[in-house]
Amino acid sequence: MIKNISNLGDAALYCDFGNDVNREINLNVIQFFKNIKKSNIPGITNITPSYNKLIISFDLNITNFDKIKTEVEQLNFKNEIVNEGNLIKIPVCCENDFALDIKRLEKLLNLEKEEIYKKFFSKKYYCYMTGFIAGMPFLGDLSDSLYARRLDTPRVKVPKNSIGLTEQFCNIYTFESPGGWNIIGKTPLDIFNNKNNTSPNLINPGDTISFFQISKSEFEKKYG
Amino acid sequence: MAENYFEVLRPGINTTFQDNGRKNYYHIGIPFSGAMDNRNFVIANAISNNKKNSPVIEFALQGPKLRYKGDKVYFNVTGDVNFQILRKNKIDEGVCYQNLVLENNDCLDLISTNKSVYGYLSINASFKIDFYLDSYSVNTKAEIGANNGKILQKNQIIKIENITKKYSLNKLDYINSKIENIRVIKGPHFDYFSKTAKELFFKEKFRITKLTDRMGIRLDGPKIENIKYTNIKSEGLVKGTIQITADGDPIVMLSDHGTIGGYPKIGVVISADYDKLVQIPPGSKIKFKEINLKDAETIYKLYEMETQNLISKTK
Numbered sequence: 001m002i003k004n005i006s007n008l009g010d011a012a013l014y015c016d017f018g019n020d021v022n023r024e025i026n027l028n029v030i031q032f033f034k035n036i037k038k039s040n041i042p043g044i045t046n047i048t049p050s051y052n053k054l055i056i057s058f059d060l061n062i063t064n065f066d067k068i069k070t071e072v073e074q075l076n077f078k079n080e081i082v083n084e085g086n087l088i089k090i091p092v093c094c095e096n097d098f099a100l101d102i103k104r105l106e107k108l109l110n111l112e113k114e115e116i117y118k119k120f121f122s123k124k125y126y127c128y129m130t131g132f133i134a135g136m137p138f139l140g141d142l143s144d145s146l147y148a149r150r151l152d153t154p155r156v157k158v159p160k161n162s163i164g165l166t167e168q169f170c171n172i173y174t175f176e177s178p179g180g181w182n183i184i185g186k187t188p189l190d191i192f193n194n195k196n197n198t199s200p201n202l203i204n205p206g207d208t209i210s211f212f213q214i215s216k217s218e219f220e221k222k223y224g
Numbered sequence: 225m226a227e228n229y230f231e232v233l234r235p236g237i238n239t240t241f242q243d244n245g246r247k248n249y250y251h252i253g254i255p256f257s258g259a260m261d262n263r264n265f266v267i268a269n270a271i272s273n274n275k276k277n278s279p280v281i282e283f284a285l286q287g288p289k290l291r292y293k294g295d296k297v298y299f300n301v302t303g304d305v306n307f308q309i310l311r312k313n314k315i316d317e318g319v320c321y322q323n324l325v326l327e328n329n330d331c332l333d334l335i336s337t338n339k340s341v342y343g344y345l346s347i348n349a350s351f352k353i354d355f356y357l358d359s360y361s362v363n364t365k366a367e368i369g370a371n372n373g374k375i376l377q378k379n380q381i382i383k384i385e386n387i388t389k390k391y392s393l394n395k396l397d398y399i400n401s402k403i404e405n406i407r408v409i410k411g412p413h414f415d416y417f418s419k420t421a422k423e424l425f426f427k428e429k430f431r432i433t434k435l436t437d438r439m440g441i442r443l444d445g446p447k448i449e450n451i452k453y454t455n456i457k458s459e460g461l462v463k464g465t466i467q468i469t470a471d472g473d474p475i476v477m478l479s480d481h482g483t484i485g486g487y488p489k490i491g492v493v494i495s496a497d498y499d500k501l502v503q504i505p506p507g508s509k510i511k512f513k514e515i516n517l518k519d520a521e522t523i524y525k526l527y528e529m530e531t532q533n534l535i536s537k538t539k
């Protein structure tokens with residue numbers, strides 16, 4: 001579980017679950033996140049889970065570091081780890097206009113594009129965290145043969161809904177944004193729906209994602 | 225009169241509706257947002273006799289020019305702002321921190337902020353705007369909040385309702401003090417940096433560059449040399465976090481920051497210095513000063529008491 005709790009500035013707790021990135025540690029983080037959310041400790045303003053850290057922000061007018069740290073340490077959690085995430089299917093169109101970096105990947109990975117897509121679509125991915133920009137999911141793990149480094153110079157604008165790969169992870173750019181991941185396609189689905197006032201995120205930490213390939217005409221007709 | 229509204233003659237550089245921000249959405253990638261300079265935001269609402277968290281118009285460097293149509297309405301401007309009210313037969317020079325009147329066809333020209341960045345416009349009435357995820361605050365990156373998540377646009381209309389008819393002579397004598405030293409608590413990755421780099425960080429001055437907005441401040445100064453890892457596994461951020469990029473430059477996360485990031489955190493600006501930090505205009509130099517957690521907590525209490533004291537003085 002938590003290896004160490006320290007302060008991040010004067011208004012946040014930095015909970016360290018270790019340095020490795022794997023599903024077990026991350027499920028611990030997510031479980032902890034959900035339990036703290038339920039606990040209603042006064043003064044907490046935000047809880048941010050990531051691969052192996054959890055940051056708890058609080059309102060200095062209501063509480064302080066020592067108080068929150070003690071309250072968090074005294075919480076009694078169930079020890080069993082249950083993944084309560086959903087399975088979500090995401091269509092992806094891999095036409096050349098959308099697969100901006102497929103040629104780079106063919107060279108870098110020494111694979112034909114058909115093989116890259118076969119490997120990519122044959123696995124299910126786990127959502128470690130969402131964030132950076134609203135709703136962006138960080139998914140893993142890719143098959144070892146698809147590990148590729150970031151672009152040397154990040155793009156100033158990655159088109160909205162692009163699917164990107166880097167190292168063992170893939171993600172979906174929920175908004176047009178700067179970014180350096182290798183883009184292999186685009187989904188017609190809105191992953192973050194800013195018209196939805198209760199639950200704008202389609203994908204949440206702990207969910208499982210399976211991608212499936214669609215043609216350009218399906219992209220335009222079915223979802224256009 | 226049937227309707228009361230502002231017509232936007234000039235939108236200004238980065239003019240948005242803000243309240244005190246949204247809580248509890250970091251985990252889906254949505255930062256606090258909210259008024260950058262919280263003290264000037266709460267004072268503006270206090271002078272207007274509004275609820276503490278009422279949305280205001282925040283502007284940066286150059287403010288908007290607004291034509292008012294409707295029944296007489298009172299308003300005030302906070303910050304260090306040059307502004308004028310263009311009336312039928314005369315021009316009134318604006319005075320910050322007091323209720324002033326706008327009548328039908330008057331024009332409010334929020335010309336510029338003076339050696340500072342943010343100013344606030346509050347009215348003794350309410351803006352007719354939309355609420356999203358518990359807040360009116362505009363986040364242009366996620367396109368959420370009032371005004372469809374966008375900055376003010378030229379020629380748009382801002383509807384106003386619930387005008388308070390009674391004038392109250394609320395005012396405050398207040399001068400925004402400027403600071404150069406920004407107090408910082410060491411971050412979790414402080415020891416990723418060389419001994420020399422750590423000394424430079426607290427000894428040298430850094431210039432606030434033009435690459436500065438509601439998301440963050442990019443600083444220019446001596447390179448801060450990393451001796452461990454220039455990238456970490458992405459993890460959560462809070463406002464005030466100072467990350468060091470792979471190039472060795474510090475970036476300070478502000479209210480609209482990305483919720484997670486992959487650069488090492490050398491330190492975090494203390495809560496009490498945040499309002500003053502965001503007001504330092506690009507081109508100015510700042511210096512970081514190390515402080516411990518206990519002192520930071522005490523300084524925050526004093527800062528908050530001072531803010532409450534200023535609020536009580538407005539009445």
